[in-house]
Amino acid sequence: MKVKQIFLLLWSASLLFLSCSEKELCCDNPQADYSKGVFVVNEGPFGGTGTISWHNPDTGETQDSLFEKANDGAVLGQFVQSLTFHNDKAYIVVNGANRVVVVDSKSFMFIDTIGGLEQPRFFLPLDNNTAYISQWGSDGLTGSVAKVNLNSNEVLTTILTGHGPEKMVRIGDKVYVANSGGYGKDSTLTEILISNDSPQILALPSGINPSTLVYSNQKLYYLCKGFYLDTDPKGFLNFVNGGQGVATPAFSDDLLVDENTGEMYFLGGNTIFKANPGPQGPELIAWLPPSISGLRSPYGLAFDKDQNLVYCADAKDYSTAGTVYVFKTDGTKMGSFRTGVLPGEIVIVK
Secondary structure: OOOHHHHOOOOOOOOOOOOOOHHHOEOOOOOOOOOOEEEEEEOOOOOOOOEEEEEOOOOOOEEOOHHHHHEOOOOOOOOEEEEEEEOOEEEEEEOOOOEEEEEEOOOOOEEEEEOOOOOEEEEEEOOOOEEEEEEOOOOOOOOEEEEEEOOOOEEEEEEEOOOOEEEEEEEOOEEEEEEOOOOOOOOEEEEEEOOOOEEEEEEOOOOOOEEEEEEEOOEEEEEEOOOOOOOOOOEEEEEOOEEEEEEEOOOOEEEEEOOOOOOEEEEEOOEEEEEEOOOOOOEEEEEEOHHHHOOOOEEEEEEEOOOOEEEEEEOOOOOOEEEEEEEEOOOOEEEEEEEEEOEEEEEEEO
């Protein structure tokens, strides 16, 4: 949840969730093969269910509701947050259902669930047997990372973090977690030593509520959203252990890096920004303002390093089907495809 998390303190709704079990497996199309393509995680409407969309860039084919089609209409649940592929499985984090749904990566048929979670957000595999899952906690403030056994799909231990842990980045034998503040404020990262799961809180030199991390050119960059209850909320982009940093629009999110050039992209103020790495900190340009891109409510971002293409999800009115637009790095629009409601994370699988 990006925009939705602001309203969760003021709004509640009953969860529509139809669970799956091993006996309920059913595939509408046994020949379906989703092992490659562009996947879009659709959070879904309030009170409804999120979905996963799939697009084949080679043929132009697009399908929505992959999980429902593969499992006799069973639904994922409210606020589908993220998707990660690992060892022929796909791990779908469903924030509102407090679980991760495990499916076959080719057919999207149900395998199992990982339960015992509290507002899970993102999934990071460590090896063939274990993974970390960031979670906000039941109050949106008691943040932690759950370490799970991927063979039994059970939580092994819980590692305390700052408020609202979000995306994670692994660098060698350590994992860094962006503490986004959850329903409050935070200005830290959590560093976890993988060998013994021990955490250390790292204070950021500037910025409030970091949500995204990228590692590029031996530097760990962080992007802050700011706090939504501040009179004048501001975002901030910088790298850890140095740099002057630069102010960004409030609620900036989805920082990513072009591994070919080191250039970074992110969303902020209904604009796609580009950040050029510099010795003293990143330098910003408004790469695609709405007047050029035609985007209404940009909500998710991804980069195809092989094709040098930027994918941007447009949530439009946040209640009807969205659209993903595809751009060249020079800003030329290459095409688009339809998604489900509230498209957020985009995952490209080659």
